[in-house]
Amino acid sequence: xxxxxxxxxxxxxxxxxxxxxxxxxxxxxxxxxxxxxxxxxxxxxxxxxxxxxxxxxxxxxxxxxxxxxxxxxxxxxxxxxxxxxxxxxxxxxxxxxxxxxxxxxxxxxxxxxxxxxxxxxxxxxxxxxxxxxxxxxxxxxxxxxxxxxxxxxxxxxxxxxxxxxxxxxxxxx
Amino acid sequence: xxxxxxxxxxxxxxxxxxxxxxxxxxxxxxxxxxxxxxxxxxxxxxxxxxxxxxxxxxxxxxxxxxxxxxxxxxxxxxxxxxxxxxxxxxxxxxxxxxxxxxxxxxxxxxxxxxxxxxxxxxxxxxxxxxxxxxxxxxxxxxxxxxxxxxxxxxxxxxxxxxxxxxxxxxxxxxxxxxxxxxxxxxxxxxxxxxxxxxxxxxxxxxxxxxxxxxxxxxxxxxxxxxxxxxxxxxxxxxxxxxxxxxxxxxxxxxxxxxxxxxxxxxxxxxxxxxxxxxxxxxxxxxxxxxxxxxxxxxxxxxxxxxxxxxxxxxxxxxxxxxxxxxxxxxxxxxxxxxxxxxxxxxxxxxxxxxxxxxxxxxxxxxxxxxxxxxxxxxxxxxxxxxxxxxxxxxxxxxxxxxxxxxxxxxxxxxxxxxxxxxxxxxxxxxxxxxxxxxxxxxxxxxxxxxxxxxxxxxxxxxxxxxxxxxxxxxxxxxxxxxxxxxxxxxxxxxxxxxxxxxxxxxxxxxxxxxxxxxxxxxxxxxxxxxxxxxxxxxxxxxxxxxxxxxxxxxxxxxxxxxxxxxxxxxxxxxxxxxxxxxxxxxxxxxxxxxxxxxxxxxxxxxxxxxxxxxxxxxxxxx
Numbered sequence: 001x002x003x004x005x006x007x008x009x010x011x012x013x014x015x016x017x018x019x020x021x022x023x024x025x026x027x028x029x030x031x032x033x034x035x036x037x038x039x040x041x042x043x044x045x046x047x048x049x050x051x052x053x054x055x056x057x058x059x060x061x062x063x064x065x066x067x068x069x070x071x072x073x074x075x076x077x078x079x080x081x082x083x084x085x086x087x088x089x090x091x092x093x094x095x096x097x098x099x100x101x102x103x104x105x106x107x108x109x110x111x112x113x114x115x116x117x118x119x120x121x122x123x124x125x126x127x128x129x130x131x132x133x134x135x136x137x138x139x140x141x142x143x144x145x146x147x148x149x150x151x152x153x154x155x156x157x158x159x160x161x162x163x164x165x166x167x168x169x170x171x172x173x
Numbered sequence: 174x175x176x177x178x179x180x181x182x183x184x185x186x187x188x189x190x191x192x193x194x195x196x197x198x199x200x201x202x203x204x205x206x207x208x209x210x211x212x213x214x215x216x217x218x219x220x221x222x223x224x225x226x227x228x229x230x231x232x233x234x235x236x237x238x239x240x241x242x243x244x245x246x247x248x249x250x251x252x253x254x255x256x257x258x259x260x261x262x263x264x265x266x267x268x269x270x271x272x273x274x275x276x277x278x279x280x281x282x283x284x285x286x287x288x289x290x291x292x293x294x295x296x297x298x299x300x301x302x303x304x305x306x307x308x309x310x311x312x313x314x315x316x317x318x319x320x321x322x323x324x325x326x327x328x329x330x331x332x333x334x335x336x337x338x339x340x341x342x343x344x345x346x347x348x349x350x351x352x353x354x355x356x357x358x359x360x361x362x363x364x365x366x367x368x369x370x371x372x373x374x375x376x377x378x379x380x381x382x383x384x385x386x387x388x389x390x391x392x393x394x395x396x397x398x399x400x401x402x403x404x405x406x407x408x409x410x411x412x413x414x415x416x417x418x419x420x421x422x423x424x425x426x427x428x429x430x431x432x433x434x435x436x437x438x439x440x441x442x443x444x445x446x447x448x449x450x451x452x453x454x455x456x457x458x459x460x461x462x463x464x465x466x467x468x469x470x471x472x473x474x475x476x477x478x479x480x481x482x483x484x485x486x487x488x489x490x491x492x493x494x495x496x497x498x499x500x501x502x503x504x505x506x507x508x509x510x511x512x513x514x515x516x517x518x519x520x521x522x523x524x525x526x527x528x529x530x531x532x533x534x535x536x537x538x539x540x541x542x543x544x545x546x547x548x549x550x551x552x553x554x555x556x557x558x559x560x561x562x563x564x565x566x567x568x569x570x571x572x573x574x575x576x577x578x579x580x581x582x583x584x585x586x587x588x589x590x591x592x593x594x595x596x597x598x599x600x601x602x603x604x605x606x607x608x609x610x611x612x613x614x615x616x617x618x619x620x621x622x623x624x625x626x627x628x629x630x631x632x633x634x635x636x637x638x639x640x641x642x643x644x645x646x647x648x649x650x651x652x653x654x655x656x657x658x659x660x661x662x663x664x665x666x667x668x669x670x671x672x673x674x675x676x677x678x679x680x681x682x683x684x685x686x687x688x689x690x691x692x693x694x695x696x697x698x699x700x701x702x703x704x705x706x707x708x709x710x711x712x713x714x715x716x717x718x719x720x721x722x723x724x725x726x727x728x729x730x731x732x733x734x735x736x737x738x739x740x741x742x743x744x745x746x747x748x749x750x751x752x753x754x755x756x757x758x759x760x761x762x763x764x765x766x767x768x769x770x771x772x773x774x775x776x777x778x779x780x781x782x783x784x785x786x787x788x789x790x791x792x793x794x795x
Contacts, residue, residue, distance in 0.1 A: 030394035102341020173327035
């Protein structure tokens with residue numbers, strides 16, 4: 001099945017967090033980093049990891065939802081949250097190998113990237129600034145994506161070693 | 174109704190009584206003083222008032238402000254501003270640093286914190302959506318900056334996860350903290366953020382140290398505050414970024430190429446305590462840092478596309494493991510050429526060391542360089558240091574910076590900052606103060622930033638420092654009393670970064686300010702009213718001074734003796750600062766701001782700027 005996907009080049013991430021701002025402006029109407037579907041973790045300065053849904057091929061979050069509030073958009077392959085149905089139980093966050101979903105700070109509903117219906121805002125601002133830490137590609141659905149559904153602090157530990165060698169193992173506790 | 178851009182609540186923390194309350198400031202005060210540097214000056218007056226001259230900045234009664242402004246987080250380049258009575262100048266400085274702490278505290282629902290009192294043992298303040306609390310910092314006291322950040326990140330993230338485990342992953346908090354220099358009350362110590370950013374000028378690290386306050390940490394989950402005209406603000410946000418993205422030079426190099434060019438081209442870089450200002454050491458060119466050490470070339474702060482920062486890392490050799498920024502120009506100069514060092518690797522090490530110790534990388538090294546010149550001239554001896562200091566030797570300056578941070582040997586005196594060290598050394602050696610002060614490069618206590626005035630080829634000239642209420646602070650220089658009123662005094666009060674300000678049309682910036690706050694802000698209103706109001710209040714504090722030090726009007730509104738010596742080398746050899754110009758422009762500056770010929774604000778000016786509360790104190794000075 002052909003689909004779109006957001007490639008992450010973590011070492012290109014500048015930490016500007018315009019993705020958080022563009023996403024929340026689009027979905028919430030105002031700058032709200034903690035309501036953003038993409039959040040940049042920085043467990044050590046210089047080691048920035050944008051954390052967002054990777055659209056796993058087996059969608060463990062969708063499977064885990066006790067009220068069927070999650071579904072898959074056949075066009076974009078993104079996970080869609082039915083806010084009315086969602087009860088904020090957090091099962092999807094637990095089922096996700098990377099604990100990507102989080103609860104909206106105001107209404108406590110699950111917040112998951114919907115790829116903006118096919119034209120992600122985060123990619124646009126990242127490209128505009130010349131960082132290209134987030135890039136849109138067209139590719140087949142595949143099993144590699146699930147490996148990006150990873151705890152961002154674990155990703156950061158790897159990235160720290162990539163940047164700092166042995167020292168990288170010391171900078172994130 | 175809170176004006177746009179503000180969360181609308183500030184915290185007031187009494188560290189002695191362990192009491193925290195929430196306060197508000199009136200719309201009128203917010204419109205008049207804005208935030209950051211301006212609002213902190215007003216709050217300081219409200220808390221201390223006419224007793225200001227009697228207040229010792231390091232006394233528990235001394236307030237310490239950590240303030241954002243209405244534009245923080247919304248306008249590109251999120252920064253925090255710290256202030257209070259400066260232990261260095263005895264006036265106030267709006268001292269800023271880039272940090273996510275600034276937007277996190279607003280997302281938690283607060284615009285800032287004022288601390289008074291002193292905790293009986295080390296603490297840090299944690300601010301979340303649920304309020305603020307003081308937490309034990311015994312286990313953090315004594316740790317260098319890097320270790321402090323690593324420990325606090327883990328500890329706070331774990332604690333927040335424990336309290337609310339079912340909201341998804343908790344992101345790391347924002348924080349500002351001090352290192353050993355601040356803890357030991359090195360007078361010009363910095364408040365550090367993100368490993369290598371610092372609120373450097375003003376010595377506020379020592380203020381935190383005097384209160385046993387190790388760090389201030391914030392994690393909020395709210396939105397950034399609502400603004401007056403959100404649709405306009407969103408449009409202006411995009412347009413501002415378009416301008417910043419177009420600044421390719423700044424984004425590529427940051428200020429990391431200036432370690433060479435400020436020496437070679439504008440002949441205004443400190444070398445061996447400003448004995449020279451010109452060099453042509455190609456070993457110190459930007460690419461020599463870039464090729465071997467810049468592991469991350471585009472590093473930004475919250476809501477910033479200037480990304481002037483880069484990350485430097487030393488992978489091999491005796492300083493393997495040192496992480497810092499590129500370093501920025503000021504530290505390339507002060508932790509490098511000022512020490513007679515033209516080796517990028519040594520400079521990166523000494524910059525990283527300054528960061529870890531919690532020194533201001535400008536002010537601390539100014540004092541260290543001063544000490545080595547005194548040794549050069551036979552005033553200080555090997556025995557004062559415990560070794561023989563040498564220009565150009567990284568180990569010399571590594572040791573001196575550590576001695577200062579820990580107050581060991583001559584470090585005990587050097588920890589008082591260049592000006593007070595000069596006076597103390599004069600006393601110690603039985604010499605006249607002038608004999609020591611002639612080598613001290615400071616203005617009103619504040620060690621001068623790495624841009625000299627003698628060549629006149631840089632942006633700093635005759636009265637840039639001499640007339641400035643923030644002394645040697647190169648980020649906030651005096652120009653003419655009108656144009657400079659919309660410079661750093663604006664960005665330090667709005668609180669956002671100078672480097673997301675310059676290069677953006679000022680009409681856009683001030684439209685954005687209006688769209689955020691709803692205040693009738695224009696470039697002219699800031700230049701003729703708000704800026705002068707804040708700077709006049711700062712001038713009043715500066716000239717009141719005390720308790721043990723007062724600056725003399727006009728005499729101390731001057732450059733240090735070194736800046737009147739002719740440049741000894743380079744294309745501007747023989748040139749120096751023009752004293753006659755300083756005298757003339759100083760008077761013009763005073764006149765433009767409505768201060769008398771001694772620089773004391775007049776009664777009419779105080780009335781015009783709604784600063785009538787200063788009249789009694791100013792009449793004592795006139």
